Amino acid sequence: MIIILFGVFLLALLVITALAIVRTDSLFAAVILTGIFSLLMAANFFLLDAADVALTEAAIGAGISTVLFLGALALTGEQERGGSKSRLLALGVVTVTTLIVIYATFDKPRFGDPDAPVHQHVGPWYLEKTPELIDIPNAVTAVLASFRGYDTLGEVFVVFTAGIGVLFLLSARPAGRPEDFQASKVPHQGLRHYLVPRVVGRMLIPFIFLFGLYVQFHGDYGPGGGFQAGAIVAASIILYALLEGEAQALRALPMRVLKWLVAGGALLYGAVGVASMLLGSNFLDYSVLASDPIAGQHIGIILIELGVGITVTGVLLCVFHAFAARDKV
Amino acid sequence: MIIDILSWVLLSLGGAFVFIGGLGALRMPNLYTRMHAASLTDTMGAVLILGGIMLQAGLTLATIKLAAILLFLLLTSPTASNALASAAILSGLQPKEGPVRPREKAE
Amino acid sequence: MELLGLAYYWVFAIVLMIGFYAVIAKPNLIKKLIGLSIFQAAVFLLYITMGKVEGGTAPIFQDGISLYSNPLPQVLILTAIVVGISTTALGLGIVVRIKEEYGSIEEDEIQERDRQ
Numbered sequence: 001m002i003i004i005l006f007g008v009f010l011l012a013l014l015v016i017t018a019l020a021i022v023r024t025d026s027l028f029a030a031v032i033l034t035g036i037f038s039l040l041m042a043a044n045f046f047l048l049d050a051a052d053v054a055l056t057e058a059a060i061g062a063g064i065s066t067v068l069f070l071g072a073l074a075l076t077g078e079q080e081r082g083g084s085k086s087r088l089l090a091l092g093v094v095t096v097t098t099l100i101v102i103y104a105t106f107d108k109p110r111f112g113d114p115d116a117p118v119h120q121h122v123g124p125w126y127l128e129k130t131p132e133l134i135d136i137p138n139a140v141t142a143v144l145a146s147f148r149g150y151d152t153l154g155e156v157f158v159v160f161t162a163g164i165g166v167l168f169l170l171s172a173r174p175a176g177r178p179e180d181f182q183a184s185k186v187p188h189q190g191l192r193h194y195l196v197p198r199v200v201g202r203m204l205i206p207f208i209f210l211f212g213l214y215v216q217f218h219g220d221y222g223p224g225g226g227f228q229a230g231a232i233v234a235a236s237i238i239l240y241a242l243l244e245g246e247a248q249a250l251r252a253l254p255m256r257v258l259k260w261l262v263a264g265g266a267l268l269y270g271a272v273g274v275a276s277m278l279l280g281s282n283f284l285d286y287s288v289l290a291s292d293p294i295a296g297q298h299i300g301i302i303l304i305e306l307g308v309g310i311t312v313t314g315v316l317l318c319v320f321h322a323f324a325a326r327d328k329v
Numbered sequence: 330m331i332i333d334i335l336s337w338v339l340l341s342l343g344g345a346f347v348f349i350g351g352l353g354a355l356r357m358p359n360l361y362t363r364m365h366a367a368s369l370t371d372t373m374g375a376v377l378i379l380g381g382i383m384l385q386a387g388l389t390l391a392t393i394k395l396a397a398i399l400l401f402l403l404l405t406s407p408t409a410s411n412a413l414a415s416a417a418i419l420s421g422l423q424p425k426e427g428p429v430r431p432r433e434k435a436e
Numbered sequence: 437m438e439l440l441g442l443a444y445y446w447v448f449a450i451v452l453m454i455g456f457y458a459v460i461a462k463p464n465l466i467k468k469l470i471g472l473s474i475f476q477a478a479v480f481l482l483y484i485t486m487g488k489v490e491g492g493t494a495p496i497f498q499d500g501i502s503l504y505s506n507p508l509p510q511v512l513i514l515t516a517i518v519v520g521i522s523t524t525a526l527g528l529g530i531v532v533r534i535k536e537e538y539g540s541i542e543e544d545e546i547q548e549r550d551r552q
Contacts, residue, residue, distance in 0.1 A: 011444065021458070022467075034473065044484075049488055049495070050484045050510045053484060060521050068524065068525050075535065080467055084462060101453070105449065111488065114489050114490065126508065137497045139496065140511055155519060158522060161522075165526045169526075194415050204401075204405065207401075312518065319525045
C-alpha cells in the first residue's frame with residue numbers, strides 16, 4: 001500500500017513538473033525545471049528496479065543536459081516570446097491522442113506480470129547465462145557490454161558523430177572563417193570573485209573525478225559503467241571550467257587532447273573487436289582475449305567500458321567548450 | 330526494537346523539517362527569506378533523514394556510503410545557497426529591511 | 437498493483453502528450469527541444485515499466501535472491517538516454533547557428549525572414 005502511494009505520488013510530481021515546464025515563459029526556469037524532471041525520472045526508474053538507468057538519467061539528464069541547455073541559452077536568449085497561432089488545434093490533437101494512447105494501454109499486460117511477453121524470450125536467457133558465461137554480478141553490464149556489445153559499439157559511434165557534428169557547427173567563428181579553436185575574448189569569466197564556491201568547488205573536483213573512476217570500474221559489480229562514468233568525469237571538468245573560466249579550462253585540458261579522447265575511445269572499442277578477430281574468433285567475441293574464456297570476457301568488458309567512458313567524456317566536454325567559448329552575436 | 334523506534338523518530342523529524350522548508354519556500358516574501366527557509370531542507374532534513382537510514386543500515390558498507398553522501402551534501406548545499414545569494418545581490422535584488430507589508434501603500 | 441500499473445501507463449501517455457504539445461504548439465525552438473526531451477523521457481518510462489517483474493529486484497546478482505527484473509529493457513534505455521542527450525546537443529548547436537544567422541529563434545519570425 002505504501003509502495004503504491006509512493007509510486008503514484010512520484011508520478012504525480014512528474015506530471016506537475018512537465019506541465020510547469022510547458023507553461024512557463026522564462027526559458028531559464030524551464031531548463032532548471034527540466035533538471036528537476038530528470039531527477040524525478042531517476043527516482044521513478046529506481047522504484048522500477050532499474051538502478052543503472054536511474055544513475056544514467058541522474059548523471060546525464062539532471063547534470064549534463066542542464067549545463068548544455070544553459071550554455072545554449074547564454075547564446076540565444078532567456079525569454080520566450082510566447083503565444084502561438086494554432087493553440088486550440090494543438091490542444092485538440094493532443095487530447096485526442098492522449099485518450100487513444102490511454103485506451104491502448106488497457107491492452108498492455110498487467111504491471112509486473114512475470115508471464116508478460118517481454119519476459120519470455122531473451123530476458124530470462126540473459127539472466128540464466130550471465131553467471132555461467134560471463135560471471136559478473138551486474139547483469140545489465142553483461143548484456144550491454146558482451147551479449148549486446150555490437151549495439152553498444154553503434155551507440156558509441158552515435159555519440160562520436162554527435163560530438164563531431166557539434167564541432168562542425170560551432171567551431172567556425174561567427175564571421176565565418178574557420179580558425180583554430182580559441183577561448184572567447186570576454187575578459188571576465190569564471191567565478192573568480194566568488195570565494196566560497198571557488199574554494200569548495202576546487203576541493204570537491206578531485207573527489208567527483210575519483211567517484212567517476214569508481215563508477216567506471218565498478219560497473220561490473222554494481223550500477224555503473226562507461227556512460228555514467230563519462231558523464232560524471234565530464235561534470236567534474238565542467239565544474240572546473242565554470243569556476244576558473246573557460247580560458248583556464250582550455251589551458252588545463254586543451255581541445256586537441258579532447259579530440260584525441262573523442263576518437264580514442266571509439267578506436268579502443270573497435271580495436272578490441274578487431275583484436276578478437278585477429279585472435280581467431282568473431283568480431284567482439286571477448287572469450288579469446290585470454291586463456292580462460294571468462295577471464296577474457298572480464299578483460300573485454302573492462303576495455304570496452306573504458307572506451308565508452310573516454311568517448312563520452314570527450315564528447316560532452318567538446319560540446320560544452322563549443323558552447324562556452326562562443327561569443328554571443 | 331530500540332533502533333527501529335529511533336530511526337522512525339529521526340525519519341519523521343527529518344520529513345517534518347523538509348515539509349517546513351518547503352512551506353517556507355512557498356510562503357516567504359522574497360528570494361533571501363525563501364532561500365533561508367529552503368536551506369533547512371539541505372541541512373536538518375538531510376542530517377536527520379540520512380541518520381535514520383544509517384541506523385537502519387547498521388554497521389555495514391552502506392552506512393559509510395551514506396555518511397559520505399551526507400558529508401557531500403553538507404559541503405555543497407550551503408555553497409550553492411551562497412552562490413545563489415551572491416548572484417542575486419550582484420544582479421541587483423536588494424534584501425528588504427524591516428517588516429514586509431503585503432501591499433505598499435503610495436505615501 | 438493494479439492501480440499502480442495503470443498509473444504508470446497513464447502517466448506515460450500524459451507526459452508523452454505534454455512533451456508533444458510543447459513541440460507542436462510552442463514557437464520557440466529551445467522550448468521545442470525541451471519538449472522533445474520530455475517526450476523521450478516518457479518513452480523511457482514506458483520501457484522500464486514493461487521490464488519490472490513483481491517481487492523482483494534490480495538485475496544485480498546477490499546471494500539469496502532468485503527473482504530479478506528483466507535487464508533487456510534497461511540496456512536499451514541506457515543507451516537511448518545517451519543518444520538522446522547527443523541529439524539534443526546537436527539540436528542546440530543548430531539553434532545557436534540559427535540565432536546567429538536569422539537573429540531570432542521564434543519559428544514564425546524565422547519563416548518570415550526566409551520568405552524575404
